[in-house]
Amino acid sequence: MQKVTFYHAGCNVCVAAEQQVLNLVDENKFELDIVHFADQPNRIAEAEELGVKSVPALVINNQVLHINFGASMADVKAG
Amino acid sequence: MQKVTFYHAGCNVCVAAEQQVLNLVDENKFELDIVHFADQPNRIAEAEELGVKSVPALVINNQVLHINFGASMADVKAG
Numbered sequence: 001m002q003k004v005t006f007y008h009a010g011c012n013v014c015v016a017a018e019q020q021v022l023n024l025v026d027e028n029k030f031e032l033d034i035v036h037f038a039d040q041p042n043r044i045a046e047a048e049e050l051g052v053k054s055v056p057a058l059v060i061n062n063q064v065l066h067i068n069f070g071a072s073m074a075d076v077k078a079g
Numbered sequence: 080m081q082k083v084t085f086y087h088a089g090c091n092v093c094v095a096a097e098q099q100v101l102n103l104v105d106e107n108k109f110e111l112d113i114v115h116f117a118d119q120p121n122r123i124a125e126a127e128e129l130g131v132k133s134v135p136a137l138v139i140n141n142q143v144l145h146i147n148f149g150a151s152m153a154d155v156k157a158g
Binding site for chain 2: 004020025026027028030061063064065066067069
């Protein structure tokens with residue numbers, strides 16, 4: 001099963017996007033990992049290495065899809 | 080079946096996003112309509128009314144997900 005990771009920070013834009021993304025993704029083909037940075041701050045570095053510049057973002061096959069704009073990673077790190 | 084529309088303009092960012100989006104979307108739940116503005120310029124107005132500000136963009140349940148940034152709608156209209 002392919003893995004897709006949705007990174008977010010609990011912002012309004014993030015939550016709205018999350019609902020649509022959860023709805024869209026084919027669960028028979030993908031394992032969806034949802035990472036809320038407030039819960040998993042240790043995964044901020046991983047996201048940045050993958051190229052995530054802002055949240056919400058979806059990473060699939062090492063490609064980053066930035067979806068709308070909730071907050072920059074600098075904002076995320078500033079808490 | 081719910082309908083999802085992917086608007087794009089053939090740009091590199093659009094094409095890369097299109098591949099991932101086509102891959103992600105659950106075809107059992109969604110009918111995916113792919114609109115390339117070069118082929119369907121008459122649908123530019125429709126996209127703008129839905130709130131599309133840039134391409135590539137995915138519209139699901141009247142919510143616009145702007146995915147990365149390929150071109151603004153102003154660029155699209157300027158051809």
